[in-house]
Amino acid sequence: MQKELWKGNEAIAEAAIRAGCRAYFGYPITPQNEIPEYMSKHMPKAGGVFVQAESEIAAINMVYGASATGVRAMTSSSSPGISLKQEGISYLVGANLPAVIVNMMRGGPGLGTIQPGQADYFQATRSPGHGDGHMIVLAPSGIQEAADLIRDAFELADKYLTPVMLLADGMIGQMMEPIIWKETSPLPEVDKPWAADGRDGDGKTHFVSSLRLESDVNERFVLSLKDRYAKIARDEVRYKSIGCENADLVIAAFGTTARIAQSAARKLDEEGLKVGLFRPITLWPFPYDALAEIAARDSVKAVLTVEMNLGQMHEDVRLAICGSKPTPFYGRTGGMVPEPRHIADKVRDILREMEL
Secondary structure, three states, X not given: OOEEEEEHHHHHHHHHHHOOOOEEEEOOOOOOOHHHHHHHHHOHHHOOEEEEOOOHHHHHHXXXXXXXXXXXXXXXXXXXXXXXXXXXXXXXXXXXXXXXXEEEEEOOOOOOOOOEOOOOHHHHHOOOOOOOOOXXXXXXXXXXXXXXXXXHHHHHHHHHOOEEEEEEEHHHHHOEEXXXXXOXXXXXXXXXXXXXXXXXXXXXXXXXXXXXXXHHHHHHHHHHHHHHHHHHHHHOOOEEEEOOOOOOEEXXXXXXXXXXHHHHHHHHHHOOOOEEEEEEOEEEOOOHHHHHHHHOOOOOOEEEEEEOOOOOHHHHHHHHHOOOOOOOEEEOOOOOOOOHHHHHXXXXXXXXXHHO
């Protein structure tokens, strides 16, 4: 298979089309504008629909409508745009509708900056809007993985009838890398008997809604979501660990920051320091058990969390380790990107202090 040079945003859009996305609704915002631009050119060629909505709020509600008919639907935006989509995402959860949402994070809060950030972690993993809902959150560390995860995102959305978010940052969206389009089997026919698609052979009226006025009815639905989330947490957790077998210190990082941290770990390895990397790929559900097992090893003295925020994933790292080992933090925020040398300095300082 031949490698091709692709820009991150365009690769994600192409991957979505190849995954069977046939309805895209979006609104321009940097640094993800190449996704709707690519979709506007190539979605009609695939027999799909592209609409530049009048707002982010309109776009997510168009996704709701398209998904309700059984179509694979997607939207994309960046941090403040995702904030505007929160209500619609909660409605997707409440209506049991699958959808894929891409967030190319930028520095915030507010309009902030167009530089990359990771400060939307809480927004993505704690609750996609109001209510007791969740969505699966996938965090690629490069363009190849982003393209691969988009297909997985659509399949997971259909399997669990839930929105799935690809959570990346502006660096992944804007950089270019060689990737391989993996040969895949033809898209399976997914039966969606619940879809409001005009079928009339089963004698049922197909009605899609998130409204349940009776409290007991709504509680039963939310409890069914809880059971579904437990199954997702059991079966769909993904992560990668590199060099953690005999590590003195483990760095926990996701997305672009994990690649930067890996560069720091290689530099430290040359100095004789054993530093591993733990990279969650599913941010929700978070791989608590896997990280806890690694941290429990006798050689591991501490787990350092590195992020482009003020310590959001750090809370999940601390929950996983439950105080059994020190959990220091290093982060940059507001659009600033950590450098390998600064991460390496932090690791040296931690190990030096622990030897005193």
